Amino acid sequence: MSDHISSINLTDKKKTNSIQQVRYGCALGAFHSAVAIPRVIPIAHCGPGCVDKQFxxxxxxxxxxxGSYGGGAVIPSINASEKEVVFGGSDKLRDLIAASLKVLDADLFVVVTGCIADIVGEDVGAVVREFQDKDVPIVFAETGGFRGNNFFGHEQITKxxxxxxxxxxxxxxxxxxxxVWSLLPFHNTYWKGDLIEIKxxxxxxxxxxxxxxxxxxxGVSEWKSIPKAQFNLVLSPWLGLETAKYLEEKYNQPYLHIQTIPIGAKETREFLKKVVDFAGIDTKKVDAFIQEEEKIYYSYLEDFSDFYAEYWWGLPAKFAVVADSAYNLAITKFLVNQLGLxxxxxxxxxxxxxxxxxxxxEEYKHISSDVSTDVEFYEDSFIIHQKLREADYSHKPPIIFGTTWERDVAKDLNAKIVEVTFPASYEVVISKSYVGYRGALSLLEKIYTTAIGGSA
Incomplete structure (x- = not known):
């Protein structure tokens, strides 16, 4: 993780080497990536409380x-103590794996490590290989929290x-x-519905x-078929690229990288055309699909236009987005190109x-043919909130697309807020999506329900 940096040194705030209200988990938190695969259960080699905090x-x-099938309270952990720090936790891990195999029904187990195991140099691989040699479906990944955040841990687990x-x-x-390699499971609040719509x-x-x-x-049968695919699609600004490059080397599999996750008809049409062109398959089916989807999409927008024409004068004209790179770019393009904000x-x-x-x-330099904007990279809420307060919103209160931690700033600015990313503690999410055709309609409903009546 040497090419990751902290933004702390970019502020006049007293340098403490700390981040206020961090917006990601540690590498161990990537056990959610294992949980996100149906019938896969992580086994944690870490200290007590680590799994619970990340969950x-x-x-x-x-x-x-x-927690889905294998997450939350289901996850077994050795709950390493001082004894394991001094004498090692291999025996305890070995016993835990054996016990887990007896009482938990899974298609694959993924052993993830915390800081204790990685700092003391525990040979977790040797223990796991004992079970692999017996044809037990189990793998391990080194995900000690000091190695990086859960985005880093995600690619460690996939590899x-x-x-x-x-x-x-x-x-x-x-x-x-x-x-498809795209949104980070669980961290991206709406990932479940988004991946369904992308598929x-x-x-x-x-x-x-x-x-x-x-x-x-x-589930794992789909993962087993990964090498058979014609190509890999990385649908995000950067997450998944390391995995795609690894697959290119391992299986001689090409990949297509599209930075913007599509929201709405314009972006979705362009996205599908790029993918089909790369795949080299017949375009008749995609053309017919786009035509039918856009017919439905724009019929809904025609109904929506009555509201918009009546209330346009009281709706936000400017916006701010505070989010992970995937949702930030996607939402910014949608708001500019399809709503004119x-x-x-x-x-x-x-x-x-x-x-x-x-x-x-560079993507923000070309949001549309006549709109260019800058993007900044910050992790510290102190800096982020300072930047939001200093921004120019003209004479109208803006709408902020952010997290629970932006709610107080929104109140100070008399702005409206839509929670779109981690942490979103004022949203209960079951299957909602904000991407593609259907997700864009849900996002429109959320934006304008918030704009005319939702509290900041």
């Missing part, structure tokens, strides 16, 4: 998403499953089949889709690696 932060107080469980493959590829529109375009995570995934402040909070930041900035 409560990333899943519970972030849309109250629940571990691919390398240790999926294994080698030298067979033919299936034309028209795509592996739906890609299938509508004529592709067979390995969505890999969430309710639309077939004016960007005032865009702040990315997920601390993308330095090597990807220039490419991300």
């Amino acid at each position: 409560m932060n990333i899943s519970f107080y972030n849309g109250y998403q629940g 571990a499953i691919i390398n240790q469980y999926v294994g080698e493959y030298n067979g033919p590829k299936e034309t028209g089949t795509v592996n 739906r529109i890609l299938q509508g375009a004529g592709l067979k889709v390995n969505i890999l995570f969430g309710k639309g995934s077939k 004016i960007p005032s402040k865009q702040i990315i909070t997920d601390n993308p690696p330095l090597k990807y930041r220039n490419a991300i900035k």
